[in-house]
Amino acid sequence: MRKxxxxxxxxxxxxxFSQETIKIGVITDKVGPAKPYSEPTLEGIQFGASEINRxxxxxxxxxxxxxxxxxxxxxxxxxxxxxxxxxxxxxxxxITLTPATQQQQNVTLEAKTPQxxxxxxxxxxxxxxxxxxxxxxxxxGSVQIATLLSHARSKQLKRVALISDNSDLGQxxxxxxxxxxxxxKIEVVTEEVVPxxxxxxEPQMQKIRAANPDAMFMAGVLTPENVxxxxxxxxxxLKFPIHSSYNLSVPQYMSVAKGLLNGITFVDxxxxxxPEVKKFEADYRKATGKLPYNIHGYGYDGIRMVAEAIKxxxxxxxxxxxxxxxxxxxxGVMGARGMxxxxxxxxxTGFDPNGMVVRVYEGDKQGRVIHVGQK
Amino acid sequence: xRDFLELSVSAAASGCIYGLVALAYLLMIRPTGIINxxxxxxxxxxxxxxxxxxxxxxxxxxxxxxxxxxxMLLVGWATERIAVRPLVERGAPLLAPxxxxxxxxxxxxxxISLGFGPDPHQVPEPFGFEHHKTWIIAAVIVVFAAVxxxxxxxxxxxxxxxxxxxxxxxxxxxxxxxxxTAASFAGGAAAAGLAGLLVAPNVSAHYLMGVPLAIQGFTAxxxxxxxxxxxxxxxxLLVAFAEQLTVRYAPLPxxxxxxxxxxxxxxxxxxxxxxxxxARA
Numbered sequence: 236m237r238k239x240x241x242x243x244x245x246x247x248x249x250x251x252f253s254q255e256t257i258k259i260g261v262i263t264d265k266v267g268p269a270k271p272y273s274e275p276t277l278e279g280i281q282f283g284a285s286e287i288n289r290x291x292x293x294x295x296x297x298x299x300x301x302x303x304x305x306x307x308x309x310x311x312x313x314x315x316x317x318x319x320x321x322x323x324x325x326x327x328x329x330i331t332l333t334p335a336t337q338q339q340q341n342v343t344l345e346a347k348t349p350q351x352x353x354x355x356x357x358x359x360x361x362x363x364x365x366x367x368x369x370x371x372x373x374x375x376g377s378v379q380i381a382t383l384l385s386h387a388r389s390k391q392l393k394r395v396a397l398i399s400d401n402s403d404l405g406q407x408x409x410x411x412x413x414x415x416x417x418x419x420k421i422e423v424v425t426e427e428v429v430p431x432x433x434x435x436x437e438p439q440m441q442k443i444r445a446a447n448p449d450a451m452f453m454a455g456v457l458t459p460e461n462v463x464x465x466x467x468x469x470x471x472x473l474k475f476p477i478h479s480s481y482n483l484s485v486p487q488y489m490s491v492a493k494g495l496l497n498g499i500t501f502v503d504x505x506x507x508x509x510p511e512v513k514k515f516e517a518d519y520r521k522a523t524g525k526l527p528y529n530i531h532g533y534g535y536d537g538i539r540m541v542a543e544a545i546k547x548x549x550x551x552x553x554x555x556x557x558x559x560x561x562x563x564x565x566x567g568v569m570g571a572r573g574m575x576x577x578x579x580x581x582x583x584t585g586f587d588p589n590g591m592v593v594r595v596y597e598g599d600k601q602g603r604v605i606h607v608g609q610k
Numbered sequence: 611x612r613d614f615l616e617l618s619v620s621a622a623a624s625g626c627i628y629g630l631v632a633l634a635y636l637l638m639i640r641p642t643g644i645i646n647x648x649x650x651x652x653x654x655x656x657x658x659x660x661x662x663x664x665x666x667x668x669x670x671x672x673x674x675x676x677x678x679x680x681x682m683l684l685v686g687w688a689t690e691r692i693a694v695r696p697l698v699e700r701g702a703p704l705l706a707p708x709x710x711x712x713x714x715x716x717x718x719x720x721x722i723s724l725g726f727g728p729d730p731h732q733v734p735e736p737f738g739f740e741h742h743k744t745w746i747i748a749a750v751i752v753v754f755a756a757v758x759x760x761x762x763x764x765x766x767x768x769x770x771x772x773x774x775x776x777x778x779x780x781x782x783x784x785x786x787x788x789x790x791t792a793a794s795f796a797g798g799a800a801a802a803g804l805a806g807l808l809v810a811p812n813v814s815a816h817y818l819m820g821v822p823l824a825i826q827g828f829t830a831x832x833x834x835x836x837x838x839x840x841x842x843x844x845x846x847l848l849v850a851f852a853e854q855l856t857v858r859y860a861p862l863p864x865x866x867x868x869x870x871x872x873x874x875x876x877x878x879x880x881x882x883x884x885x886x887x888x889a890r891a
Contacts (some may be wrong), residue, residue, distance in 0.1 A: 271728040271729055271730075274728055401865055428865035428868075430865070432819070432821070432825075433822075434826075435620045435854060437616060437617060437854070438617060438855075438857035441616065441617065459813040459816055460813075462730075462813065462814055463812060466812060470739065471616070487729045487730055490731070490732045491814040493732060494739070
């Protein structure tokens with residue numbers, strides 16, 4: 236009898252404890268192609284969650300992260316979302332590939348569960364499905380190209396080359412780049428693709444050299460293939476300027492493309508001189524012993540925004556959280572100085588279109604901000 | 611003309627890498643009949659060996675390279691002991707070790723991913739990036755010459771050939787089949803590891819680099835033929851030249867040219883499945 240009582244007490248206690256946490260689901264990619272981005276984003280989320288919990292949690296309750304791995308596969312991603320909904324997650328953060336995030340929306344729309352991706356950049360995530368429970372806070376691909384083009388306008392470019400890789404995201408970004416360039420009346424004289432797993436980009440760079448462009452735009456997101464492009468560029472002694480997507484903002488380039496980077500401009504959502512960034516970097520380093528970089532910031536801002544929305548909702552009711560999220564205004568680590576995430580009614584992409592910056596490599600170091608926004 | 615000459619050097623260097631991976635396949639297929647699709651992951655392990663010994667520990671290049679090759683010999687030997695020999699000794703069909711090695715592919719990739727993280731890592735060149743293609747071509751020619759001499763001029767090499775011709779007869783002649791199998795896996799791992807070490811300065815060492823190399827190497831093997839060592843190199847060069855000349859000169863939309871090696875693979879499988887060079891009678 237005593238044993239039965241003890242078991243019942245333990246069950247009751249665990250039930251009370253589980254009610255005390257606010258469960259936030261995270262769908263990440265631990266083994267697939269998004270892993271290089273998903274891992275630092277997850278670290279940023281975990282750091283943010285621990286910071287929130289150290290400060291007393293949200294609504295007096297601790298935040299509990301329920302982490303699932305979808306391997307970057309859209310075919311199993313929706314199942315992961317369903318699992319998290321069933322486990323009691325009141326919000327789901329998706330930090331996997333764009334197509335996988337798209338699939339999860341079928342579940343979050345049906346289950347009326349708030350969902351956000353703090354890092355996907357595909358423009359179509361909020362347009363393919365009218366899902367009022369979904370938000371996107373990373374800068375869109377179209378915002379990247381618009382920011383780069385705004386910078387390029389001052390350079391009087393007439394004819395440019397475009398190069399990318401054959402990944403889904405690389406192709407998507409290349410399409411945005413082409414569309415944006417053509418809308419700005421800049422002629423794309425040649426468009427090349429370096430396939431995943433290539434061992435040389437010289438044939439593609441020879442074609443670009445033959446087209447004699449004023450500049451080259453890099454839309455690829457695969458680091459090894461981008462390094463191949465940069466090696467061929469340097470080896471062939473090419474002089475036209477390179478403007479790159481945010482992929483070159485990943486700090487790994489400073490080691491894997493050593494000696495190849497000087498003078499390349501790249502779009503970024505991270506200004507190292509911003510006071511919020513300096514504080515984030517100092518706090519993260521103190522807590523983990525590691526220096527974070529821009530991708531950690533996406534995850535950190537994501538979890539902080541979710542916590543803020545729950546706090547403003549005043550409860551863990553998913554409908555109230557949805558309403559609070561849609562009216563949220565938040566100033567975080569990412570974006571140019573003074574940038575705020577805002578979600579005007581009917582709009583679910585929160586990153587300010589004027590919030591991106593263009594930076595330049597100075598030697599092998601990611602250097603100063605040379606341009607802000609699209610103006 | 612300048613473009614063609616530049617491209618010839620670039621394609622020759624890429625072809626040498628594919629040829630080395632094809633050689634790794636060939637060293638195992640000839641005596642055992644086993645196609646080991648984990649060779650790409652061995653190349654990846656070799657690339658990470660380069661990162662560890664040359665970038666992180668900063669050993670002098672010849673010492674680091676020798677260490678990586680020695681380590682790869684051990685990896686190949688251990689793979690045979692763990693994934694192949696137990697199945698062969700139990701009389702399992704040929705498909706069993708092939709599937710077990712596919713399992714090892716995942717083990718290698720995930721071990722590296724867990725140990726080194728998902729980010730690419732830099733591996734240095736011995737003579738600077740301007741001379742790296744020349745270095746690749748020179749190193750691979752030396753390796754192929756050595757392997758060719760081994761099979762043609764040494765008694766041990768002839769024992770390998772004997773096993774590939776008729777395993778039972780070779781065993782009856784006193785050749786130790788287990789030792790030949792273990793040595794073929796060790797040699798295959800060393801060849802694949804060298805391919806990874808040589809290509810890593812171009813593409814960096816990263817955990818997803820194995821599968822594309824395994825596909826290119828397999829295509830080179832089918833085109834060159836399984837029967838002769840020089841066929842692996844010939845196949846590698848043909849794949850790389852077809853790839854790069856198509857991208858540069860064929861009037862195809864961007865991205866379509868990458869299908870050319872697969873087209874070549876299908877044509878050879880249909881028309882000449884023995885490859886360009888047949889085994890000597």
